[in-house]
Amino acid sequence: LGHGSGGAMTQRLLTDYIQPLFNNTWISQAHDSATLPWNTDRLVFTTDSFVVTPLFFPGGNIGELAVYGTVNDLAMAGAEPKFLSCGLILEEGLPMVTLKRVLQSMAKAAQSTGVMLVTGDTKVVERGKGDGIYINTSGVGQQISQWPIEPGRICRGDVILLSGDIGRHGIAVMASREGLEFESNLTSDCAPLNRAVAELIQAGVEIHCLRDLTRGGLATALVELAESCGKTFSLDESRIPVSEAVEGACEILGLDPLYVANEGRFVAFVPESSSKLATSILRGTVAGSLCEIIGRVGDGDHPQVALKNSLGCDRLLQRLPGEQLPRIC
């Protein structure tokens, strides 16, 4: 518990664990705040907190998640992520090796995405009052697109691109937490998205809107976007990539992959004229290798997301009301 008291132990945590990993001018100063150089007119700022059980899951851990999550939120606004802060809330009794592993992957994730962790804070809570580690990260980035990328810019006729197969993160975490066993091994899709976005922008793709898929899955993200822009989206179910492993797991669990969480997938709204270019660029990136055009923005002027199935029926997607309760009477 002493590690969070602000005394010598906190100092040791910083010098022994954090500084060696995040070696940069600002963190080495160990000052109260980081004074950062800034010379563009558009600063993009976001924050997110990360809670996950288990801390390590197939394909990732809470440390990576905390870096990628905030980096991805910045990327979705068309920004190049620059600096991160990190707040750690540790539960008393957390093995130091676990902490070290988490911090190591944070460092690696930061390095791979080109973002610098420049300030942070640590608190320790009593045993039983936290799930090992909670992490908060905030991030600032620099807008690299010529115009703001936001739901209000979504236009009729826009093509909706999905960067890859859905549902892996939610299922992988649940399977390892609950001890479920599925036919094939399943890993989280946890990944950074900033490179893929930067490439789209640099190639001159006219991006109207981006959104990363997190809790609530693809369906919730699209319903939210349709509501904020007041437009009708039509999707083609057969074009939405779902891995066999996720499909099989959802089949047993009775879950709909459209509503399962992701941590490294996003949708992009681009005009028809840019869709070919966008697809080919995305397919060349790590995060977007399985990219598909899954639908488009229709003529309707009421917020609605319709999913056409193989029979030709349009099913309307909804936000999940808490848990999935059966409707069938």
Next chain:
Amino acid sequence: MATERRHIEIAGLVQGVGFRPFVYRQAEHFQLKGWVANHSGGLHIEVQGNSREIETFIDKLSSDKPPYSRIIRIESHPVPLQAEYGFRILPSVWDSSCSTLVLPDLAPCDDCLKELSDPKNRRYGYPFISCTLCGPRYSIIDKLPYDRANTSMQPFPLCGKCLGEYRDPLNRRFHSEPNACLECGPQLRLCSSSGDTVADSEQALYRALDAIAKGKIVALKGVGGFQLLADAVNGNALAELRRRKRRPHKPFALLYDELKNVCRDCCVSDLEARLLSARERPIVLLEAKDESCTSIHHLVAPNLTNLGVMLPASPLHYLLARHYGTPLVATSGNLAEEPICTDNDEAFERLGKIADCFLVHSRRILRPLDDSVLRVVNNRPLMLRRARGYAPLPITLPQHAEDRKLGRDTLLALGADLKNTVALSHSGWAYPSQHIGDLGSANSLSHFNRTIGDLTNLQRCQPDKLIHDLHPGYTSYRWALKQKTARIGVQHHVAHLFSCMAEHAHSGPALGICWDGTGYDCSGVVRGGEFLHWDGRSPVTHLASFRTFPLPGGEKAVREPRRSAAGLLYEISGFVALQHQDLKRCFTRRERQNLVTMLKGEINSPQCSSVGRLFDAVSALLGLTTRMSFEGQAAMALEQCARGVSSKDSYPFNLAKKDGRWELDWAPCISALIYDENKSLPQRAAAFHNTLAQMALAVALKHGEKNVFLSGGVFQNKRLTETITALLQAQGFSVHCHSEVPPNDGGIALGQIHYAHCMQAAGQPLGEVPP
């Protein structure tokens, strides 16, 4: 003899039923002068003449009124004499906000049928023959008053002969709005699956019949929408239809040419015969005779002995059925649970991959109306799906709703999300819409919006309040949130109870046995085995419920009875239950492992008290149905399995107080049932039905309320409903079942309205939420 003049106003079902010609003939007969006119409030008449003759004339209006018309009220008062030279039919008056009733679509009358098959008649073989007593109505009405210009007959100007009939007060077609003939009326056309015309009129009909005979699937533009026709004897054609429609098991309806041929294949009681021949022409569920296996192919209703049968609902259906001779399959022309197609182009597009050709015509269908479905239970008709032939007729609400204070509010009830219907209440009447379907699809949602528009436009009123179910996942609930109207939430099973009460004009103390699949009640439990009590004054109380069990996989379990079975046994004996032989054969080893993990970890495994799922579980445990391809499949299989068993044997169960209400524990019954080696499968199925009936009786006896109402989808089960009724009646209870609206969720909207009225009358708060 005194001469006087009277103004008469008639309210009720008096437009489109031949009322004006009837009035005209009566007036002529009594030598009265004056006029008659359709009015937005019904019918207005002024007659002048001998006062005694006028009295008799007014009596005749009620006593000799045209068949199918309904009079709510006749009022008359004297007015000053005027110069009059005869009796005239005046143009319709349409000015006030009062309502009138719109007629449903009616099957051809005997006179029209005679003409249809009379080679000397000028309408011989004309598929759109009709008169003032029969023909299309709701499917062609755009708006009121019911005049040709306001119907989809508007593009067909009457030819000289037809106009003569239309103007001749003594003719059966006097002011018959859909009047037409081969010269001037709608025409038949046969189109390829891409929509190109390949034949016209008679040729179109013959070539369509030819195609069916060759095993093809023909899309027919029927009364309320498209149907898909195939030869009911041709297994290949049926297999193809099932493949293309992706409907492996759900039974198809059959179209017969005449009653005597139905009787050849099915057992038909007098009541069933009457229902089949009624002007509404519903599909009636009948028990197939065993020997009928020879003529009707088993793919019509795989593994089921009940057949859905109908007689021709239009002249076009008559021509097809008569010429074809053997029964035809006639199933709705839609994709899965969507509304049926009504428009030619829409049908070409949506059904193009299912039908080989399209028999269409040039009269537009203005709204989709599915075929209605009935079944006889307790020797009374039980509605299963209310649409064509019944919609948009209202249901009279109990007296107190006519109370000016209560009747003033126009309520729009939004129903439930599956088998959705909506209902509007207005001056003492409830207008339930036709069956709309599952609101999960974009097409159903627009049908829902249009239907609400239809009801409010025809009644010329806007709702003051909306009533919705409490389920937060319902589309209808979300729809209500978006409106700028005050809203009231009513719990699902409360709505079921009041729906049944409304039908029996009951607004006093009642015991509700509400058994179905899923109803939301804020407790987190998927409810469906509920006993409710209303004392006639206070809020409704929840008297008893079934013991809960988990549904691993949530909504998935609704489609897979094997999951309900797993949850049921897990509730009794924990994870060892998954080793039970009846379950072992339904799952792979890994599936069972994961199910145990899900059940232990409570992962997507909501608790349920649902009798619907209990039926599913037993059906799976008896090896009848482990997965379903259509709703109700497992319960139907279980009901059918018990066929022919008359034993009253039942299994044990417990009834005990738990948390202030009675809990029915099915565990002793299930334990006995799965190890019951002494009984045959049918005997076990029958004993399960009997046990449920004993459970219902046990709760009713604990409470004592004499008026018992059975509602919820489970009561589509004839055996169960009849067993419970008999058992309760023998103990002095009055048992009430549904008849006019379905016991399933199709009846929810009516119940929502009646509940609001009853609570208002009792001075109970409705928990209104302002917009």
